[in-house]
Amino acid sequence: xxxxxTIFLICIxxxxxxxxxxxxxxxxxxxxxxxxxxxxxxxxxxxxxxTLDAAKDKxxxxxxxxxxxxxxxxxxxxxxxxxSQITSNEVMSAMTQYDSNVNTNSAYLPFLTGIxxxxxxxxxxxxYYDKExxxxxxxxxxxxxxxxxxxxxxxxxxxxxxxxxxxKLKQLKENFKTFTDVAYISAAVSQLHELLNYxxxxxxKAEVETAIKDYVTSASRITIHPIKQERGLIxxxxxxxxxxxxxxxxxxxxxxxxxxxxxxQNPDNTYTITYNSEMCTQMDDNSIEVSHILxxxxxxxVFYFTVDRK
Numbered sequence: 001x002x003x004x005x006t007i008f009l010i011c012i013x014x015x016x017x018x019x020x021x022x023x024x025x026x027x028x029x030x031x032x033x034x035x036x037x038x039x040x041x042x043x044x045x046x047x048x049x050x051t052l053d054a055a056k057d058k059x060x061x062x063x064x065x066x067x068x069x070x071x072x073x074x075x076x077x078x079x080x081x082x083x084s085q086i087t088s089n090e091v092m093s094a095m096t097q098y099d100s101n102v103n104t105n106s107a108y109l110p111f112l113t114g115i116x117x118x119x120x121x122x123x124x125x126x127x128y129y130d131k132e133x134x135x136x137x138x139x140x141x142x143x144x145x146x147x148x149x150x151x152x153x154x155x156x157x158x159x160x161x162x163x164x165x166x167x168k169l170k171q172l173k174e175n176f177k178t179f180t181d182v183a184y185i186s187a188a189v190s191q192l193h194e195l196l197n198y199x200x201x202x203x204x205k206a207e208v209e210t211a212i213k214d215y216v217t218s219a220s221r222i223t224i225h226p227i228k229q230e231r232g233l234i235x236x237x238x239x240x241x242x243x244x245x246x247x248x249x250x251x252x253x254x255x256x257x258x259x260x261x262x263x264x265q266n267p268d269n270t271y272t273i274t275y276n277s278e279m280c281t282q283m284d285d286n287s288i289e290v291s292h293i294l295x296x297x298x299x300x301x302v303f304y305f306t307v308d309r310k
Contacts, residue, residue: 094200
């Protein structure tokens with residue numbers, strides 16, 4: 001019995017000693033009930049820091065973390081979220097990344113910009129003096145509105161945006177089979193890089209990387225294909241996988257013997273080259289080299305012509 005009393009007294013003295021070390025010297029008001037009891041439709045956070053603003057910022061950061069975590073779980077549990085390979089951890093990591101740089105990524109998850117101190121429902125703080133350390137610190141409590149309706153609405157917003165991005169990827173992959181404008185290659189690659197920055201899972205990132213590779217290498221498959229060739233005239237078009245390609249810039253044309261060379265780009269995406277070879281002899285290099293710079297790759301063809309004996 002004496003041992004029990006001794007232990008009890010030690011505990012009481014320890015609490016009294018702890019209480020003596022830290023003392024509340026200021027507080028924002030009466031402690032509200034939600035500090036110790038969660039209220040429906042809200043979330044709470046508490047933080048300790050050397051300054052009031054630092055403690056408030058920590059609370060706000062925790063609030064955002066709780067909201068992001070809740071939405072991430074809802075997203076992966078939703079029947080409308082088709083990408084079953086993605087985990088809630090991946091969604092949360094992505095949201096946190098976008099949230100860390102709101103200025104550049106607010107377009108990805110617009111609702112994150114709405115999570116701010118302006119929407120705080122209530123707060124309570126206490127200022128403590130630590131006698132042993134001769135220092136002050138604050139404990140800040142924050143109550144933030146976050147209803148089931150908020151959760152469902154923001155989950156739906158995320159899923160809608162995510163589906164929109166994936167549909168863009170599917171469309172770009174489909175367009176790869178049909179595009180006919182060489183300039184579309186760089187435009188598609190630019191859009192794909194944006195999607196690569198958005199997607200946060202390895203499965204879809206791999207899809208994007210494959211699509212980028214397909215577009216980047218497609219220019220190397222474009223050839224200069226002759227349609228008609230006779231002395232003084234060449235008509236050709238650009239072909240890729242059997243498709244006639246459009247390219248807005250005229251080719252570079254050179255010849256060691258022909259002169260008065262003229263190039264016309266026709267409305268049907270063909271090119272007509274006319275030239276004069278009257279002064280050419282069999283001893284000359286009787287050819288015309290045609291080249292295009294397509295997406296940084298040089299594509300060329302050499303057209304030869306015959307001349308009369310002289």
